[in-house]
Amino acid sequence: MKALVLCGGHGTRLRPITHTSAKQLVPVANKPVLFYGLEALREAGIEDAGIIVGDTAEEVRRAVGDGSRFGLRVTYIQQEAPLGLAHAVLIARDYLGDDDFVMYLGDNFLVDGLTGVVETFRRTRPDAQLLLTPVADPSAFGVAELDRDGRLVGVEEKPRRPRSDLAIMGVYLFTPVVHEAVRSIKPEARGELEITTAIRWMLEQGLRVTSHVVHGYWKDTGRVEDMLECNRLVLESQEPRVVGEVAEDCQTVGRVVVEEGARVSGSRLVGPLIIGPGAVVRDSYVGPFTSIGPGCVIRDTEVEFSIVMERSSVLGVRRMRDSLVGKDVVITPAAAQPRAYQFVLGDHSRVRIG
Incomplete structure (x- = not known):
């Protein structure tokens, strides 16, 4: 067959x-x-x-x-x-x-x-x-x-x-x-x-x-x-596994997977979630049902219920959830003054502003 x-x-x-x-x-x-x-x-x-x-x-x-x-x-x-x-x-x-x-x-x-x-x-x-x-x-x-x-x-x-x-x-x-x-x-x-x-x-x-x-x-x-x-x-069924580097100043709760080469510091991880190989998570909150792909950078950000694909960076985002982020994406806050949103979006994109 x-x-x-x-x-x-x-x-x-x-x-x-x-x-x-x-x-x-x-x-x-x-x-x-x-x-x-x-x-x-x-x-x-x-x-x-x-x-x-x-x-x-x-x-x-x-x-x-x-x-x-x-x-x-x-x-x-x-x-x-x-x-x-x-x-x-x-x-x-x-x-x-x-x-x-x-x-x-x-x-x-x-x-x-x-x-x-x-x-x-x-x-x-x-x-x-x-x-x-x-x-x-x-x-x-x-x-x-x-x-x-x-x-x-x-x-x-x-x-x-x-x-x-x-x-x-x-x-x-x-x-x-x-x-x-x-x-x-x-x-x-x-x-x-x-x-x-x-x-x-x-x-x-x-x-x-x-x-x-x-x-x-x-x-x-x-x-x-x-x-x-x-x-x-899928994340609900995974077994916890930490083979990457998780600093002592971090808190992990629930089924957390940190893959080889990943580095987490100054952060709170609440599973189920997965941090992919070579990813960097610093001074952030990564919440339930989140997949952070290989080579990603998450810094000064709160993210949950989301998929962030490989080599993307999410920097200084107050709160992100229910999101699908593609490869090699960079998300950063706008300048402090004047406050404004700035976008470069492809066809059929969907953005919700809170």
């Missing part, structure tokens, strides 16, 4: 971060969200993964390499444009051959992993298997309709009037029959080959498409709020 991991797309909901970075590589607890998925695939016994890449192909290649760090053999498959999930299956035909496969969206986060799901599929081997979960706003997702006996009878992509609250998660399991399905469909109104259209074709042909409702934690990390929530979840 192989894996097909989707790392294309433009990540518009995470702009401006994704103007310069792949959305699948935005870190959760200082590890790219994509890495959690690759680790879950290997734990499920999968050894071969094809990764669909687009405009951010080189960044993904640098981060993942040949896959050996994850115990995987990785093949990269270039997608000319984000033309839909079914299009990704279509262009991966030669790579997938006649193998069963799991298709995994690289920006999804599934806390319970994939082992049980893959084992069930291997044992029962339907033509396709979907994972479903109840959501508050199903119109933002592909939606599944079940009959009274719990059998899948219909799917629809981002419907205006959803027939259920069951969203289709970003994990799909297929036998090779799906290749006939993706060849048999046409692009929808958005110009994309939708995987829900292919699944609907399979249902109409009388093929066996099963579903499983998942009640564990799952997130499509397409929005800042979702990234911060995943960050909180």
